[in-house]
Amino acid sequence: MNIFNFLTIASLLIVCDSAVISQCKKAGHFALTFDEGPINGLTSNILSILKAKNAPATFHISTQNFNDPNVINLAQSIAAAGQSVALRFPPQMALTSMSKQEISNVLDNNIDSFDLVLNFKPQFIRFPYRQETAEIVTLAESKGLIVTEQNLDAMDYTADANIVFNFQVAMANALPSQNSFISLQHDYSQKSADQLAVIIDMIRSKGYNLVSLAECVGIKEVTSTIVPSQTSSVQSQQPPRATTAVTKPTAGTQTVQPNPSSTTTSSPSISSTAKPSDVNNNADLNNAANLNGSAGRSVGSSVLSVLLPFLVFLL
Numbered sequence: 001m002n003i004f005n006f007l008t009i010a011s012l013l014i015v016c017d018s019a020v021i022s023q024c025k026k027a028g029h030f031a032l033t034f035d036e037g038p039i040n041g042l043t044s045n046i047l048s049i050l051k052a053k054n055a056p057a058t059f060h061i062s063t064q065n066f067n068d069p070n071v072i073n074l075a076q077s078i079a080a081a082g083q084s085v086a087l088r089f090p091p092q093m094a095l096t097s098m099s100k101q102e103i104s105n106v107l108d109n110n111i112d113s114f115d116l117v118l119n120f121k122p123q124f125i126r127f128p129y130r131q132e133t134a135e136i137v138t139l140a141e142s143k144g145l146i147v148t149e150q151n152l153d154a155m156d157y158t159a160d161a162n163i164v165f166n167f168q169v170a171m172a173n174a175l176p177s178q179n180s181f182i183s184l185q186h187d188y189s190q191k192s193a194d195q196l197a198v199i200i201d202m203i204r205s206k207g208y209n210l211v212s213l214a215e216c217v218g219i220k221e222v223t224s225t226i227v228p229s230q231t232s233s234v235q236s237q238q239p240p241r242a243t244t245a246v247t248k249p250t251a252g253t254q255t256v257q258p259n260p261s262s263t264t265t266s267s268p269s270i271s272s273t274a275k276p277s278d279v280n281n282n283a284d285l286n287n288a289a290n291l292n293g294s295a296g297r298s299v300g301s302s303v304l305s306v307l308l309p310f311l312v313f314l315l
Contacts, residue, residue, distance in 0.1 A: 037187030
């Protein structure tokens with residue numbers, strides 16, 4: 001192995017070691033998460049199953065379809081159902097081909113669109129395809145966001161996915177006394193919705209406690225009581241509002257178009273129960289950041305410590 005290949009592998013391991021949370025703070029906790037929604041005819045089915053099972057979940061929603069009143073209504077319905085709502089960076093955008101300023105502009109736009117529709121700022125964000133670098137994570141943190149990934153992928157985006165089996169395999173050698181999970185499913189997968197009830201029963205039968213993503217990472221959750229409206233739309237945009245910076249965690253800890261206005265024929269009726277101090281609470285974010293010692297950072301560090309002697313030997 002030449003020095004170039006060694007440095008390439010080492011740099012990839014360091015990127016994986018960036019401040020991204022990929023498991024819960026407490027052993028035995030299990031956070032169900034859904035991406036790429038909300039989707040007409042599918043997200044509501046997932047909500048019905050979660051309600052029937054009295055199970056919490058977190059939905060990373062994309063705001064680019066907020067020009068559709070039905071999508072806005074679905075997003076508000078998620079919050080009204082008592083489920084958690086987080087932000088999904090537009091999956092069609094390739095982070096690797098965007099400048100820092102472009103990413104910042106997209107984040108500002110999405111945060112403000114989210115806030116306009118749901119009446120609170122998102123606490124969490126998930127980037128597409130694990131493309132976030134340490135610099136992007138820092139940028140997201142400066143806007144009050146905690147970056148999370150998953151350590152259990154249902155792979156429901158594949159045509160022949162056996163979703164229950166994928167959960168079983170991922171949890172086969174895990175113990176609720178030692179392990180925790182953040183799982184990934186997608187609103188658009190009918191198969192994932194069809195098997196959700198079985199998955200929930202299986203998770204509980206193995207001794208895990210289903211929790212929201214906020215409880216998973218150990219922070220207070222911002223919630224709102226929303227009466228969904230069928231006629232709202234987000235169409236125009238204005239300069240972004242000021243954001244609150246996140247105090248960087250101390251060494252050894254882990255985390256991982258402007259402000260929209262709305263044109264509405266009937267404004268959403270929103271009675272907020274969110275605590276403003278919780279939205280960009282640096283103490284809460286740094287508390288979540290402390291997961292780095294046992295979550296995402298532990299993955300990169302442990303892999304690097306194991307492989308480094310072999311890489312040096314091969315040099």
